Amino acid sequence: MRDDYLWDKSGQPDPEIERLEQLLGNLRYRRPAQDLPLPERSPVQTRRSTFTTFLAAAAAVLLMITAAGFWLTLRSNQKETARALAAVVEPGSLPGALNAASISVITVRTTREPNRPEHNIIATGASSPEKPRRATVIKHREPSVALLAKAAPQALRERISEDEGVAAREQLIKALHLTSAKLNQVQRKVLDNKGAGPVS
Amino acid sequence: MAGQAPAVKRMPAVVEASPHALLVEAARSGDQQAFARLYELYGPMVHGILLARVPWSEVDDLVQDVFLLAFRRLGSLRDCAAFGAWLAMITRNRAMDFHRRSRETTELPEDLARVDSKQAEASEVLALIRTLPEAYRETLVLRLLEGMTGPEIAERTNLTPASVRVNLHRGMKMLRQKLGGREDI
Numbered sequence: 003m004r005d006d007y008l009w010d011k012s013g014q015p016d017p018e019i020e021r022l023e024q025l026l027g028n029l030r031y032r033r034p035a036q037d038l039p040l041p042e043r044s045p046v047q048t049r050r051s052t053f054t055t056f057l058a059a060a061a062a063v064l065l066m067i068t069a070a071g072f073w074l075t076l077r078s079n080q081k082e083t084a085r086a087l088a089a090v091v092e093p094g095s096l097p098g099a100l101n102a103a104s105i106s107v108i109t110v111r112t113t114r115e116p117n118r119p120e121h122n123i124i125a126t127g128a129s130s131p132e133k134p135r136r137a138t139v140i141k142h143r144e145p146s147v148a149l150l151a152k153a154a155p156q157a158l159r160e161r162i163s164e165d166e167g168v169a170a171r172e173q174l175i176k177a178l179h180l181t182s183a184k185l186n187q188v189q190r191k192v193l194d195n196k197g198a199g200p201v202s
Numbered sequence: 203m204a205g206q207a208p209a210v211k212r213m214p215a216v217v218e219a220s221p222h223a224l225l226v227e228a229a230r231s232g233d234q235q236a237f238a239r240l241y242e243l244y245g246p247m248v249h250g251i252l253l254a255r256v257p258w259s260e261v262d263d264l265v266q267d268v269f270l271l272a273f274r275r276l277g278s279l280r281d282c283a284a285f286g287a288w289l290a291m292i293t294r295n296r297a298m299d300f301h302r303r304s305r306e307t308t309e310l311p312e313d314l315a316r317v318d319s320k321q322a323e324a325s326e327v328l329a330l331i332r333t334l335p336e337a338y339r340e341t342l343v344l345r346l347l348e349g350m351t352g353p354e355i356a357e358r359t360n361l362t363p364a365s366v367r368v369n370l371h372r373g374m375k376m377l378r379q380k381l382g383g384r385e386d387i
Contacts (some may be wrong), residue, residue: 008345008370009352018378019346025349028324029258031249031265 059188066184067177081169106114208337208369222357223282230276237353241269244286246348247358248293254332254339255348258325264300268293287360330380338373345370 073201222243228236248268252261272289279288327348331339344350344359352370356363 008374009367011351018381019374022327022346025320025324025327026343027349028318029253029328029347030349031246031264033245033262037342092385134301172267 055192059192063181063184063188067181070177070180078125078169078173082166085165208335208372220283222285226276226279226282226285229273230282237269237273240285240378241367244289244358246350247270247286247355248289249345249346250348250350251290251293251340252297253328254336255294256300258328260300264296268296271296279343284360288360289360327381331377333380334373334376337369338376341369342373342377 007016008019222240225236225240225243229240229292236253245265247259248265252264252268268289272292275292279285328343330341331346333339334342341355344355345352352366353363354368355361359366
């Protein structure tokens with residue numbers, strides 16, 4: 003009978019339980035719901051918006067990585083062409099004080115003139131910091147960069163591949179820096195978004 | 203009796219949508235009135251669970267914290283029928299978090315700021331209840347302090363009525379023993 007009162011307040015009341023109820027009832031929670039400052043946005047909306055933000059951030063990062071990869075590939079091709087070109091030009095074969103080792107190629111372009119095969123590769127650059135030269139014509143009969151590399155001596159080819167390795171490593175480090183910076187930026191944006199919104 | 207393990211059997215998943223589950227669903231989609239109703243329904247449970255763990259003076263603020271946290275995380279609740287158990291878990295975690303953060307501070311006696319002797323006496327009984335095993339102390343606080351009945355406790359906490367009944371019975375027996383040693387209460 004007394005257990006019923008403890009269970010659902012039915013049956014004969016237990017005086018000790020009643021006394022405890024009265025005593026502890028002083029500490030009962032009586033705060034009205036109006037006191038609760040709820041945010042305006044619903045939890046589902048917030049969740050959806052967080053998801054959209056993450057999706058946008060992921061898409062931005064992917065786009066940046068693709069663009070960086072494309073740019074680095076283009077740059078790498080350009081450098082290879084320049085190195086191969088520099089490797090086959092022996093010191094003393096160039097006019098004046100121009101030295102193959104000090105050539106700093108800025109751009110390389112090929113021309114396809116059947117009548118003048120000896121002038122089909124033109125390197126534009128500076129010979130040295132002291133004597134800058136622009137548009138130096140380098141004589142060569144083969145327009146293909148691959149063939150130019152083949153024509154280089156063994157030692158030079160090894161140097162080319164070593165340089166390529168160093169360049170590839172540098173490119174990889176740059177790409178990683180770029181990606182890391184972008185990820186940091188995205189993370190900051192997401193955190194800002196969380197902080198600015200009414201709910202997180 | 204002290205060696206007996208408290209009963210903590212949970213209710214099986216509810217297939218039909220209960221009125222509380224409908225309120226939870228409405229609150230999830232931004233209905234603040236529905237959430238206010240949930241606050242009224244579950245406020246005593248949250249208050250009781252906190253009171254069984256943290257000082258009385260801190261509980262009111264923590265109740266608000268728990269409900270705000272629950273509102274923010276409501277989107278992640280998969281089963282609306284399990285709202286009570288989910289909210290109880292958030293409440294217990296919040297209480298643990300409170301103790302973790304205030305480890306370095308020393309709690310002042312609760313009757314220091316109060317002159318009301320009834321409240322001081324109530325605090326003493328509450329301190330005795332806090333010495334009981336967790337499942338007993340939570341159930342007893344909800345029953346004796348918050349005024350909830352056994353079936354209400356079972357419904358809110360998602361425990362089976364049988365578990366709540368066992369916990370009430372054993373907890374009350376232990377409390378009587380402890381009160382027997384205190385003639386002043």
